[in-house]
Amino acid sequence: MAGRRAVKKQSLPEMIASDLRQRILSGELAEGEAIRQELLAKEYDVSRMPVREALKRLSAEGLVQWENNRGGTVIKHSLREIGEIFDLRILIEVDLFRRAIPNMTQADFDACEKLLSEMEGSYEADDVSQWGQSNHEYHMALYAAADRRMSKEFLERISLHSDRYVRIHLSVMKQRQPAKEDHRKLLELAAKGDVEGGAVLLQKHIERTKTELLEMIAKQRRLAGE
Amino acid sequence: MAGRRAVKKQSLPEMIASDLRQRILSGELAEGEAIRQELLAKEYDVSRMPVREALKRLSAEGLVQWENNRGGTVIKHSLREIGEIFDLRILIEVDLFRRAIPNMTQADFDACEKLLSEMEGSYEADDVSQWGQSNHEYHMALYAAADRRMSKEFLERISLHSDRYVRIHLSVMKQRQPAKEDHRKLLELAAKGDVEGGAVLLQKHIERTKTELLEMIAKQRRLAGE
DNA sequence: ATGCCGGATATTGCATCCAATATCCAGATA
DNA sequence: TATCTGGATATTGGATGCAATATCCGGCAT
Numbered sequence: 001m002a003g004r005r006a007v008k009k010q011s012l013p014e015m016i017a018s019d020l021r022q023r024i025l026s027g028e029l030a031e032g033e034a035i036r037q038e039l040l041a042k043e044y045d046v047s048r049m050p051v052r053e054a055l056k057r058l059s060a061e062g063l064v065q066w067e068n069n070r071g072g073t074v075i076k077h078s079l080r081e082i083g084e085i086f087d088l089r090i091l092i093e094v095d096l097f098r099r100a101i102p103n104m105t106q107a108d109f110d111a112c113e114k115l116l117s118e119m120e121g122s123y124e125a126d127d128v129s130q131w132g133q134s135n136h137e138y139h140m141a142l143y144a145a146a147d148r149r150m151s152k153e154f155l156e157r158i159s160l161h162s163d164r165y166v167r168i169h170l171s172v173m174k175q176r177q178p179a180k181e182d183h184r185k186l187l188e189l190a191a192k193g194d195v196e197g198g199a200v201l202l203q204k205h206i207e208r209t210k211t212e213l214l215e216m217i218a219k220q221r222r223l224a225g226e
Numbered sequence: 227m228a229g230r231r232a233v234k235k236q237s238l239p240e241m242i243a244s245d246l247r248q249r250i251l252s253g254e255l256a257e258g259e260a261i262r263q264e265l266l267a268k269e270y271d272v273s274r275m276p277v278r279e280a281l282k283r284l285s286a287e288g289l290v291q292w293e294n295n296r297g298g299t300v301i302k303h304s305l306r307e308i309g310e311i312f313d314l315r316i317l318i319e320v321d322l323f324r325r326a327i328p329n330m331t332q333a334d335f336d337a338c339e340k341l342l343s344e345m346e347g348s349y350e351a352d353d354v355s356q357w358g359q360s361n362h363e364y365h366m367a368l369y370a371a372a373d374r375r376m377s378k379e380f381l382e383r384i385s386l387h388s389d390r391y392v393r394i395h396l397s398v399m400k401q402r403q404p405a406k407e408d409h410r411k412l413l414e415l416a417a418k419g420d421v422e423g424g425a426v427l428l429q430k431h432i433e434r435t436k437t438e439l440l441e442m443i444a445k446q447r448r449l450a451g452e
Numbered sequence: 453a454t455g456c457c458g459g460a461t462a463t464t465g466c467a468t469c470c471a472a473t474a475t476c477c478a479g480a481t482a
Numbered sequence: 483t484a485t486c487t488g489g490a491t492a493t494t495g496g497a498t499g500c501a502a503t504a505t506c507c508g509g510c511a512t
Contacts, residue, residue: 012495071463
């Protein structure tokens with residue numbers, strides 16, 4: 001029986017993968033950058049084996065591109081692919097939201113409300129790194145009541161990629177007034193049990209994020225002369 | 227420049243992962259079965275390292291469940307989860323089919339037709355292992371024209387799981403007359419450019435497969451006393 | 453100058469070995 | 483009998499070292 005304070009022990013590859021994931025999402029490891037196993041091994045003060053496993057793991061997640069005998073590089077998506085990622089999010093998130101709304105209890109609303117405040121708090125505090133995290137958690141909280149393990153697992157995978165690009169342009173993304181309003185309205189519609197209204201708004205919300213983000217990335221890449 | 231006959235060199239972990247994937251899909255490695263690294267290493271005549279990497283890879287794909295210091299077991303999904311897998315397929319496949327139909331050229335129709343014949347051929351030949359493969363390939367061929375790399379990648383991942391359960395009950399699944407007719411009709415609708423009709427039929431087709439398969443798995447598990 | 457060759461260097465791939473952890477089982481204890 | 487304990491065994495985790503492969507770079511021919 002697992003004690004109440006049992007700490008689930010993580011293996012080295014797990015811990016290293018988590019850390020590298022954050023470093024990629026935060027942009028510390030830039031698009032296209034080559035990843036040297038030996039270097040990371042020294043940074044984490046371990047041998048190359050656990051680093052290798054962590055990298056292979058991230059490669060399976062699609063964050064790292066792997067080439068035999070040449071090692072890994074941080075993945076870079078085309079604008080097309082980034083668009084597709086958002087389209088996949090729409091398909092899955094709207095489905096989850098539809099299923100969640102009829103099941104939501106007060107506890108769910110409270111949890112969403114809490115995250116919403118956090119997010120609104122980070123607007124003022126200008127806490128850039130926190131907002132991205134809160135935004136993702138808020139979206140997932142909206143779907144918690146759907147009770148769909150597999151869908152959420154796949155959504156986590158997909159969101160990993162979209163979040164990465166959102167975070168890069170975070171200072172702009174979080175300013176968007178309509179998006180802020182969407183977030184609150186989504187919760188209101190859910191509270192009213194308005195499945196159709198919620199589905200429509202969520203689709204529009206993600207669609208708008210997609211359009212605005214793609215524009216910014218396109219501009220940035222043009223400036224970088226690509 | 228890569229020669230026309232260049233064989234892309236695979237690493238040991240890749241080759242082993244492919245082989246193990248087939249062994250799991252074919253049912254040779256059964257649900258819940260523990261996987262011993264040393265044993266596999268001997269079978270493939272390599273050390274445990276490449277086997278380890280292959281298993282971690284399959285674990286990232288969701289075919290193998292990994293527990294620290296205890297190794298891997300072949301994953302077993304609940305009926306709920308299997309249902310979800312089919313629901314995800316519906317979301318993504320219908321979206322892909324909608325996008326593909328307007329783009330399909332004669333070459334696409336020919337490719338689908340070829341796979342359809344293969345599949346129909348395997349009905350008579352009673353080639354069980356071939357049918358599962360052809361069925362999957364046929365579905366993917368229907369969406370080839372959609373030109374959506376990410377979506378197809380995710381679909382491959384999801385289908386991996388549904389195909390596994392379809393294959394277990396293959397001898398029954400491939401007999402189903404309505405499904406056979408669906409396959410041909412899908413192609414006809416696509417040829418007519420009937421996006422709505424195609425989308426509706428595809429959804430029904432997958433939905434029916436889901437229902438029938440879930441019944442069979444439920445019955446089988448009841449018999450196994452679970 | 454440009455392109456090609458070959459050796460030096462950097463890096464990854466994998467086998468082997470030892471340490472850490474889990475599992476099994478016989479004997480002790482209540 | 484049921485449960486606990488500790489040590490023997492099985493199994494995984496990770497460090498090290500060597501082989502295989504890729505990359506870099508200077509000299510040579512054109």
